[in-house]
Structure formats: C-alpha cells, structure tokens
Amino acid sequence: METKELQNEIKSDISSINWKIPKLAEVLFVALHDEVINEENEQKRFYEKLKGQLKRESTPPDLLKNYLRIIREHPEYEKARAFKPHHIPSNCISKSMESELKNISESITKKIKRNEQGF
Numbered sequence: 001m002e003t004k005e006l007q008n009e010i011k012s013d014i015s016s017i018n019w020k021i022p023k024l025a026e027v028l029f030v031a032l033h034d035e036v037i038n039e040e041n042e043q044k045r046f047y048e049k050l051k052g053q054l055k056r057e058s059t060p061p062d063l064l065k066n067y068l069r070i071i072r073e074h075p076e077y078e079k080a081r082a083f084k085p086h087h088i089p090s091n092c093i094s095k096s097m098e099s100e101l102k103n104i105s106e107s108i109t110k111k112i113k114r115n116e117q118g119f
Contacts, residue, residue: 006064007054013071017080024071025050031070 014024025047033042053059071077090098 003057003059003061006061010064010067017076021051022047027074028067028070
C-alpha cells in the first residue's frame with residue numbers, strides 16, 4: 001500500500017472508533033515506548049511528530065503499517081469492529097475489482113442504514 005492510502009486508513013480507523021489524533025498519539029506512544037524519562041514532554045513531541053507523519057507523503061509505509069497494526073489490535077478497535085463489516089485490503093484481486101467491490105459493499109451498507117432508520 002502507498003503512504004497516502006495508509007494515512008487514509010489510519011484516519012478512517014480512528015474515526016470509526018471515535019478517536020482523534022491526540023488519543024491515537026497516546027495509544028501509539030504507550031505501545032511503542034516501554035521506558036521514557038520525561039514522559040509528558042516526550043508524549044507531546046510524539047504527538048507533533050505523528051501529526052506530520054499522517055500528512056507527509058514521505059512517511060515510510062512500514063511505519064504506518066505498524067501504526068495500523070497497533071490500532072487494530074487495540075481492544076476498543078476490536079470491540080467496535082466485532083459488529084461492523086470492514087474492508088480488508090488484498091493483493092489477490094485487481095485494484096479496479098477491489099474498488100468496485102468496496103463500492104458495492106458501501107452501497108449495501110447505506111441501504112441497510114436507511115432501512116434501519118425507517119427511510
């Protein structure tokens with residue numbers, strides 16, 4: 001996956017569990033740092049660095065993949081996803097096929113939500 005796609009996935013995932021960037025920074029900081037001397041200052045620096053990493057095209061994809069792994073292993077994410085369908089990227093089918101399947105799935109989800117709301 002490309003950097004931009006990974007950044008968008010991270011933003012989508014945290015949005016789906018109602019997290020903002022500060023909460024993400026806190027979770028990632030704790031997961032990535034076993035021992036920090038001045039934790040509050042280090043956590044603030046990490047937050048600022050993370051904001052940039054989620055915008056810059058030069059952010060290494062492996063770093064973002066690690067962030068996604070941490071997010072998706074978090075209990076809040078697992079709990080939220082236990083009842084919601086979600087897209088898992090695959091290299092088994094073409095990008096255009098994957099995109100069309102995703103569009104179909106989103107369309108079905110929207111119809112289900114409208115029916116649940118009585119529209």
